[in-house]
Amino acid sequence: MKFLLIKEIMKCAQVYALLLMFAFFTSCGQNRKEGKKIMINSETIGVITAHGPKRITRNVIQDRKGNIWIAAFDDIFRYDGKSFTNITSKVSSARFFSVLEDRKGNLWFGSIGAGAYYYDGKSFTNFTTREGLLDNAVGSIYEDKKGNIWFGGSGGASRYDGKSFRNYILDGNAMYEDKNGETIPKRQLYGVGPIIEDKNGGFWFGAGGVFRYDGKSFTNFTHNGKPFKNVRSIIEDKKGNIWLGGADGLWRYNGSTFTNFTQDFVGHIYEDRKGNIWTSSQKANEGRCVLSRYDEKSLTDKKPTVTEIMSKHEGNKGMIFGILEANDGSIWFGTMVDGVCRYDGKTIACFKGKQDQK
Template identity: 40%
Template sequence: MKKYFSPTQVFTFLTIIVFCSACNGQIKKEVPREKASESTLSASVHPKLIKTIGNPRYGNVQCSLQDKAGNLWFGTTQNGLYRYDGKSFTQFLVADGLSSNDISSLLEDKDDNIWIGTKAGLCLYDGKTFTKIQIPLPKNLPPNKNPYYNDSHRVTSMMQAKSGKLWFVTIDGVYVYDGKTFTLFIIDEGANGFLTSNDKVEQIFEDKAGNIWFGGRTNEGVYRYDGKSVTNLKLTELFQNGPMPKAHSWGWPQVQDKNGNIWFSNWGGAYRYDGKSFTSFSEKDGMPGEVTRIVEDRKGNLWFGGADGLSRYDGKTFTRFTTKDGLANPWVWSILEDKTGNLWVGTRETGLYLFDGETFITYSEYKPKPATE
């Protein structure tokens, strides 16, 4: 006997089929959409530092810092200063009040002011405006003979000492600022080998004991100032690789690690000073060539940036990171660990990369300004 369904039963059955099909359709469409959105966001949807000036092959992200408010600052050698607030980059140029678009050093002082060391001298940012700061130069200052910076009043390094005083390393000498007056830091030319009152220092650093260290490419070894006198410490020669290798025995003071060792760098590698003697490290040990920057992260790893990429040192072994790991330009000039533990790496060609512990993500791009008619 044939079984027939009533109109009401048929309607109910069709309604269930349509409802289930609709639900299944929504699930199939929504899941891939969410996955695609997450993938796109993690892969490429983030702001970038845009280079607008100069040849794309030249210029560096030379220096960096994170201020107390959490903003990241990046100084470049052609494109001025960039501030990153986590959402977007803001570029500042001479037109905005900078002394120069060529920036060498950055410092935030205890009053939250940001000092910008440029090719044309000092600049101060108070959170609202940029002010050019003129360091009064003595009339009898010896002429600048530094072959690296002989066309400028460049400020190569800055720091605020434990005393609260600010130290500025410039091509016109080393100056100490007490909040009111700039004083030239003069060492007798015949004492301890500190050759002249200017153009011999490029980097400065204060250790935990309050000693101040100086170093530069036109000096032999490094210099330590204990508050009374300067002592010259000699370094063993390290060789730079290349078609015409040259021995280097100068050092840039960089960082004091968690064990109290002080690290210096030069074109041949790096030195570790334990308070008694120096131990040298070069490319054969896993160091990048021509080391420019050394930082220690919160885990106690040391990071070395240079001509051939980035090296991480855990106290036992070195791990190298180069182009194959995502550093499109492996010539590193600046390294910064932010408050979240990410590493920001600045390179030649005004390159900026974020290293999250696994991947290098490009945060820079070249977009030249259109030519004006």
């Protein structure tokens, strides 16, 4: 009888231990998925300012309500047409690189060093490597057709389905899905920047090269037998062409061949509603950075019509980022030293402090 009692106690102890272990791993799994909540009084979450960002401005978007959102090294700003509001001054001191409005109207912010932030208008949720993000440096954010949120950064890319992360590793001239929870001791010189989904459901990634993912495997694209270098921007135009910008200049891919438009370094590409292609480029030999517009009607010509909208003879300090066409047709863009600027078709106004007409 005594032996049976001891046996039953041991059984209970084993069951209890298993229950504790299950509870521990379940709790850990939930923490990895949910992210860290940052609660702030929604009435005082933003700080109204008389100016826009004063530091490097990387990304500009417009939300469904018409507000302009700006990601800069001195926080995330929202412009309602009258004044600027600093949204993240009470949340993080990180440098912000990217901003996205998802299909539900929520905002996502990518930072360098503090991961990604989800903002529902009332509170913030912070996602880092502890929750499953590949890296805490998030240079780009993209939403695919299924509603998954993609993050590009150092070492590769992450996809978030609302519950958990799936990571994709950048390894030299190759990319692959991480199925083993790898750690990466040595990061690539260039992480994943731009991410887009094309009309056929394939995903394009810009990094030290150009990769297309069909859901099963990655294809590394080359030109003249050489991989693309330091790709900073990828878009798909209304006709289905893929445009690439980076250290090798501006390229268009029609599904079979690549066409080069300039060999100047191209940092950003944007297609406006008329089909014109806007670029920010750096003419290293001339020591200037240029905001240009390629006329849609001449894009099939060997030498398309290009208009220089703005040119700055300041070397790297004149670099331009994050081009946007707003609802009123004005062109917004970020800069290295002037914060965020707006081109109304005639003049350029920057909002670093006093509005500077250029």
